[in-house]
Amino acid sequence: MQKKMEPMKIPELTTMLINPYNHQPLHITETHNLEDVSGNIIPVVEGIPDFLALEKVDGLNKKYQRLYDRISPFNDITERLVSFFIDLHRLRSEWMADVEIEPGYKVLETSVGTGWNIRVLPEFAEYYGLDISSGMLRQASRNMAKWNRSMQLFRGNAEYLPFRDHTFDCVFHVGGINFFNNRERAIAEMIRVARPGSRIVIIDETAEHIRKQYRKIPFVKSYFSSGDADEARAVAPIALVPPDMQEVAVKLLEKGSMYQLSFRTV
Template sequence: MVNDLCLEMLCNPSTHNKLIVDSNGIEEFLVDSSTGERFAIKEGIPSFISSEDIDGTNYDSTKFYNSFAPFYELGQKAYYAFLGGEEKARNDYLQFINVKEGDKVLEVSVGTGANIRFLPRNAEYYGLDISLGQLKQCEKNNKKYNLGLKLFWGNGEMLPFPDDSFDVVYHIGGINFFNDKKRAIGEMVRVAKSGSKILIADETEKVAKFFEKIPYFRGPFKNRKEAITAPVDLLPPNVKDIKVTEIRNGTLYCLEFTKI
């Protein structure tokens, strides 16, 4: 399984040092080649975070997604039925990225991996999520649909990938509730190659106001301190071609830009 991890595509999210593989005879680990810090590999998924590391709004959203994970796809399919079907609904935002043959593609907050099913298969896909519950569902889909997706448990604010690694980087849903949105965006830009397209999409304030009134779904929305807007003001200076588009009757914003 370790051989499938592509070590050249991984690094310590804190130091950005290279990682090597180590084993105690029972378990395998990824180890920082300079500091010796170890990261467990659980059921083939490298773990760059622990439950104890998750706090703030990250904790609130992770708690929700972990509990909702077994029903997430069923809920999504029911919702998308009102939008003309799942493929059409996902293409509402996937149209803003262009995956070409051989591209290395990263989805931050990969969830159950459903987006990957509607993208070209002739690319190399990587997915990271802070919700272990979602990742477990994603691994099931990975095997079911033969996606070839490489999965990682980690925080989008500290990505375990080297600089300039990916041809396409995107994030759909969730950044509204990150502890540090600016840092997360900076990380997406850091790991993208020069000239790469980056897409960030999430619910608008219109949706937040609706969900905060519903007991089960209100958790991630109820503690926001300001109205939700596309985080254009948090973009680093090394991006260009910035564009914001609202889709689905103003319920989802799509922020697209290119790394210089």
């Protein structure tokens, strides 16, 4: 299990954290939780600040939070089984090829899941991961210890990131944004917490992949309907990128099963 966040480490973390719902700064309490100046408490559970304690999750976010919590115990088993037939390590390395990381960079992955993308990235950066699923975060914590990797985890909503403006040198996302409540807000938040000139990379499944794969799996197919709204969401959300962003590009990965949207902040 990831080491429990020591009280002496929390003050270091508060220099980069805010209450994402009112943008107030945070301080450590006597019970080693986090608190804003209005008295809102963010509990720290096994080293993971839980910002969802301040939010009632609803809509699509609630629907897919339940899915990810439900499948989290089986996620890594599935990863290993699929690896017998597909070189997932190679695939993830290819997906991460456009994620710009330099020594000393602060790197954020939203919807970090169980942390497998971090495993293929260089160890010379500082990694931070946020997810809406407590089940996924628990497994990510175990994986970090197993792989001897370091990453600070947060439970939260990617549409309300708990970080100060311009905190990260690199922000990326793999899987899940298709069915966020508010994709435009999530992208705006990635931009807000990224430093000027940072590259942002967003990867998710295409509609074709969802039709061919997820809608055939008994355990999860009920979460992926065939409605027009779902079809329209499973495309690169290039229209949601602010017009002043630079180097905006879209490409397909892995024979069209995934899309990648990337751009550079200004």
